[in-house]
Amino acid sequence: MEVLLQLVLNGILLGGLYAMIGLGMSLIFGIMGIINLAHGDLMIVSTYMSMVLAMQFSGNVFIALLITVIVMMIIGFLVQTFLVNKVVDKGSEPPLLITFGLSIILQNVLMLIFGADAKAIPTQIASENIVTTPWFSISAIYLINFLVSIVVILSLHFIMKKTYFGRAIRATSSDVVASELVGVNTKRIYAYTMCLAMATASIAGLLIGMTFTYSPTTGTQYLIFAFGVVVIGGMGNLVGTLLGGIILGLSQMLGSYFFGTAYQLFSGYIVLLVILTFRPQGLFAEARK
Amino acid sequence: MLSQEDNVLLKVENLEVHYGDLQALYGVSLRISKGSIVSIIGSNGAGKSTLLATITGINKPTKGRITFKDEDISGIRTHKIVSKGITMSPEGSRVFEKMSVEENLLMGAYLPRARRKKEELLKRVYGLFPALKEKSGQLATYLSGGQRQMLAIGRALMVDPEVILCDEVSMGLAPVIVKDIYHKIREINQEGMTFILVEQDVKRSLKYSDYSYVIVKGKIVMEGPSSQLPEEEVKDAFFGIHKYA
Numbered sequence: 232m233e234v235l236l237q238l239v240l241n242g243i244l245l246g247g248l249y250a251m252i253g254l255g256m257s258l259i260f261g262i263m264g265i266i267n268l269a270h271g272d273l274m275i276v277s278t279y280m281s282m283v284l285a286m287q288f289s290g291n292v293f294i295a296l297l298i299t300v301i302v303m304m305i306i307g308f309l310v311q312t313f314l315v316n317k318v319v320d321k322g323s324e325p326p327l328l329i330t331f332g333l334s335i336i337l338q339n340v341l342m343l344i345f346g347a348d349a350k351a352i353p354t355q356i357a358s359e360n361i362v363t364t365p366w367f368s369i370s371a372i373y374l375i376n377f378l379v380s381i382v383v384i385l386s387l388h389f390i391m392k393k394t395y396f397g398r399a400i401r402a403t404s405s406d407v408v409a410s411e412l413v414g415v416n417t418k419r420i421y422a423y424t425m426c427l428a429m430a431t432a433s434i435a436g437l438l439i440g441m442t443f444t445y446s447p448t449t450g451t452q453y454l455i456f457a458f459g460v461v462v463i464g465g466m467g468n469l470v471g472t473l474l475g476g477i478i479l480g481l482s483q484m485l486g487s488y489f490f491g492t493a494y495q496l497f498s499g500y501i502v503l504l505v506i507l508t509f510r511p512q513g514l515f516a517e518a519r520k
Numbered sequence: 521m522l523s524q525e526d527n528v529l530l531k532v533e534n535l536e537v538h539y540g541d542l543q544a545l546y547g548v549s550l551r552i553s554k555g556s557i558v559s560i561i562g563s564n565g566a567g568k569s570t571l572l573a574t575i576t577g578i579n580k581p582t583k584g585r586i587t588f589k590d591e592d593i594s595g596i597r598t599h600k601i602v603s604k605g606i607t608m609s610p611e612g613s614r615v616f617e618k619m620s621v622e623e624n625l626l627m628g629a630y631l632p633r634a635r636r637k638k639e640e641l642l643k644r645v646y647g648l649f650p651a652l653k654e655k656s657g658q659l660a661t662y663l664s665g666g667q668r669q670m671l672a673i674g675r676a677l678m679v680d681p682e683v684i685l686c687d688e689v690s691m692g693l694a695p696v697i698v699k700d701i702y703h704k705i706r707e708i709n710q711e712g713m714t715f716i717l718v719e720q721d722v723k724r725s726l727k728y729s730d731y732s733y734v735i736v737k738g739k740i741v742m743e744g745p746s747s748q749l750p751e752e753e754v755k756d757a758f759f760g761i762h763k764y765a
Contacts, residue, residue: 395626395630395635398619398623398626398627398630399627399630401616401618401619402616402619402627405616405617405618405619406614406616406617408578408598408610408614409610409614409615409616410627411577411578411597411598411599411602412576412598412602412607412608412610412614412676412679413602413607413627413628413629413630413631413675413678413679414599414602414603414607414630414631414634414679415599415627415630416597416599417599
């Protein structure tokens with residue numbers, strides 16, 4: 232019984248991290264209508280970047296994160312402006328091809344620079360438990376992941392609802408022509424949306440580096456998690472993404488409990504498949520035109 | 521009454537527009553005087569919406585020139601053209617469905633010049649369209665056709681432009697609502713706004729405008745001060761009666 236409780240707790244906490252991973256993908260698909268196949272790899276790039284910077288700054292992950300976020304936002308802006316914006320209005324295939332190509336390039340660049348061995352960002356908190364009771368314990372890093380996710384999602388929600396910038400993003404996603412007609416530079420908005428997605432991906436990347444091991448090809452696995460989160464939760468809905476992450480996390484944990492740890496990832500994907508079959512727009516999707 | 525030579529705000533010269541191999545506009549020329557209401561009358565497929573879309577930068581011209589206040593604006597991006605003082609209430613209103621009425625209007629005042637005076641602009645729009653004020657918190661997607669059209673015009677007003685293009689504001693609306701909207705357009709015009717109205721309704725277009733152009737199959741076939749254009753002749757041209765097509 233305690234084991235089950237622990238697993239449910241871990242599932243929820245981990246779900247927060249998964250939500251963070253799916254957030255960037257949800258933003259880009261929700262606003263621009265394109266699927267960024269390089270999302271997972273861009274995230275892992277930021278993980279490696281944080282790792283290198285953390286070593287430079289004697290383990291200070293905050294400075295590492297700050298610099299990583301800024302660099303990744305610039306990379307995102309450039310990728311959007313010079314690559315993706317060229318094909319964003321040309322149908323669904325060109326963006327898939329371009330981001331797929333980007334994904335391959337990124338994985339191989341990482342492989343060249345860092346080699347194929349698994350790495351980790353070693354920090355004190357990663358191995359500590361912050362709460363220990365006879366019935367369950369909460370690992371510090373899991374709790375941090377969850378809390379950071381909540382903060383990021385709430386911040387994004389605030390930006391979207393209460394700022395002119397957020398309104399411009401929502402308007403662009405609603406109707407590009409009407410947005411241009413009130414003076415919105417919609418291509419620039421797409422670039423800024425990519426920046427936001429990169430910022431969240433960088434934060435997720437650092438957390439992943441501190442929680443799990445990673446290697447140049449880990450990005451693909453997280454891309455699939457991101458898909459899972461977005462499909463379960465529904466596109467373009469911030470709260471839905473959070474719930475999607477939690478459901479994915481819970482499915483994995485409960486699956487591992489009932490079927491064995493080897494079935495952890497598999498259970499998550501079975502739930503994803505079921506939801507895709509009966510409610511393909513996601514559990515909490517808003518109707519998209 | 522302004523003659524077309526006084527104070528030309530917007531000039532379109534020999535405009536040609538193609539969609540791939542299909543030509544939509546054949547050497548269209550217009551002059552829009554400051555403070556006037558100009559109507560462009562034509563049936564479906566005549567090229568009216570293409571013309572408006574090209575003026576606002578949504579389409580690029582293949583040949584010809586568009587000048588606004590003596591500045592060449594041909595082919596530049598829509599948001600840049602808007603920042604210079606031209607906007608449009610597009611065909612079908614195109615309101616931001618998932619935003620409230622007020623958010624839609626506030627989006628109209630996105631550019632810095634308008635954003636600075638957004639409260640004042642909002643008050644003016646609500647004064648002109650009390651129905652919008654009533655529904656200010658409601659999502660645009662729940663509005664009726666007439667309310668959406670008012671919202672589209674209101675949003676265009678929030679841009680604080682010099683020229684507003686209106687693409688078929690009467691489409692799908694009850695006559696009494698259309699009349700109300702046209703009266704409001706006249707009111708706004710009397711405060712100094714220049715309007716270009718694109719319509720299929722000949723009688724109404726002639727009645728509410730100072731100057732009219734008739735467009736048939738991508739060409740201007742007739743133009744003149746609206747009060748001097750005989751309705752029957754305009755209708756003949758409109759329906760493509762032989763001598764004009």
